[in-house]
Amino acid sequence: MVKPLNSLDSISAIELQKLSNHIKQWGLELGFAQIGISDIDLQPEEAKLQQWLDNDYHGEMHYMANHGMMRARPNELHPGTQRVICARMDYLPPNAMFGTHLRDPNLAYISRYAGGRDYHKMMRNRLKKLGQKIDQQLEAWGYNPSNFRPFVDSAPILERPLAEKAGLGWTGKHSLILNQQAGSWFFLGELLIDLALPVDIPVAEQCNTCVACIKSCPTDAIVAPYTVDARRCISYLTIELQGAIPVEFRPLMGNRIYGCDDCQLVCPVNNQAPLTQESDFHTRASLSKANLVELFNWDEAQFLRLTEGSPIRRIGHKRWLRNIAVALGNAPQSDAIIAALQQRRASDEVDEMVIEHIDWALMRQQQTITTSRKTARVIKAVEKGLPRDA
Template sequence: MTTVNPPPNAQWLSQLARDIKAWGQALGFAQVGISDIDLTDEEPRLQQWLAQGCHGEMQYMAQHGMMRARPQELHPGTLRVISVRMDYLPPNAGFASNLSDPNLAYISRYAGGRDYHKVLRNRLKKLGEQIDEALKQAGLSDSGFRPFVDSAPLLERPLADNAGIGWTGKHSLLLNHDAGSWFFLGELLINLPLPVDIPLTDNCGNCVACITSCPTGAIVAPYTVDARRCISYLTIELSGAIPTELRPLIGNRIYGCDDCQLVCPVNREAPLTQEADFHTRAALQQPTLLALFNWDEETFLKNTEGSAIRRIGYERWQRNIAVALGNAPASAEILQALQQRLGSANELLAEHIQWALEQQQLKLTESDTTTQRKTARLIRVIHKGLPRDA
């Protein structure tokens, strides 16, 4: 990274900071904040979280050591981090209807549209180019900017917290008074000593709605999530078998989970996104589990092109749906679909299909038993009301 030479004065930098925020909003960012690079308070928390194994199979969380808390090591010369927020809550999200109908598939609301990584990164690059153009016109060296969107060992939430974008909630997501938690974050690392913004204070108070509502108990303490129990981790990051004891708790959630956000009171007034790219695609708008399970790989790839969903691949997609089908009400159609897929499934998928079949067969048996009991009870009632000589 190059250094700015000669150094601009404080007044010029303050004006540039205001310009950067205006340019960011013109590019579609709902908010832009600036922080320094000091994350030393985060290092012991990160070390403890990793030592407890809460990152599960996400080895990339550990392989860079404490670099995540040291932006200057990730990109030498970094003096400031520009954090941006882009809202993603789509219209017609269908939260309640999807979760309340176990035959429908629930997909986390960030994933129904275009992959956010590409959208934010392109906008951040344009913002960096505007900054460099301003520096060029002032006769200064470029900013040595480098954009990041959840794509490098960087603690983006603490940085955004320090930049005044929001405060970290007890579910570990960033919360904002205006947008709740329905937004993406991105960062631009630069070498300019811009004035920094003031962090917000924690406004969660005594609320523990996210903790008590987590289906799998993944929020093991305020501000601490054990990824190994988190449905988002289980359905997206985990490459192997989903632990048997957690499968019934997943319900119909086949890609991610929004429960901790759905119950958060800060999200009540969250705005809908202004980005059409984040609107839910027609093929993912309240689809049935069976319809998605019947997609072949070609259909899966076509319907998830340019989507974050595609990165889990067809096998894990089928694995997740198989678990949800096992959790669905007893159905002859579901049994047939599972049995048909079992013959061509690999070992990982076959294990989950077999589990789903067992769950379905158990429910059918229980249903038959219940029906038999009701019939026997009805017969007793009828006989009781008949004349003795009937």
């Protein structure tokens, strides 16, 4: 006769502590850089979230306003939840070449989290395996399985405040989680579970008087410490925004065609950030030192093939062209750029939204030509000793 399993309500504090230790070790074995455990009390975050939404800082990200305050109530998202197991996974690739890409306006800058494989499915699968390991241990001790559910950017949940409560780091003034040893180059994921595991202790904020991230933002999107107006953020403009990019932000975007890392690049905490141990996060050859014109010439079939399994694919070919057109408009004058813009404009793969950005880029290129000619005339006049307006 099989002995019935015991209810989780009867699990002892000693067993919960042992299980917590196991969970953190299993997390490392599964490839996570760190595991922390948080309670589910996010009530102090509700007013902050509501104010952010009331200010329309979420822009077109309407999903941020859906489900009311469920984002701050994990037990409403997954009934029975008592704890959130928070995980982080480093993603900084080797040979990130930040300076090379940002200094050369003819190259495309892609946020360093997006150069390799999409992290969502990988992390969710590993969190699921972590939950299964927990249930195996519970069964070995004679208990019923838990009721767990993994999430990686796939549900209305405030992952950063949870990660902070779980001791994974503190919230920087750019609103990202900072870890003293790992900086901010990591992904976050959560496992909601109905076990009263012992919680970890949050770490103290260490930004002090530093405001480097605020000053470095090209579009002044960090409107106050810890507050980002997404409508101004280049990551939002190049990824989340569906329609035309506001003209006022286009010159400020430079060659950033998918996301932006500026606030992380200047952060002193990131100086010693470790490289990822996951080869899937390494930058693909097709995106390494990628020339803007070459990327702009990808047809939709090439785009889908070369971004398969990548987070970039979610924006689709048209927004890909939109973003690159802006970067081409910001690049130095080039006959090759003008030819590429004109050729793409005449293709059947563009709509009115893309054409608007191509026309803007062509105008910028023409302005550069006009300015260059005027400058050349001035230089020639000066050399001849003539008035500057000669």
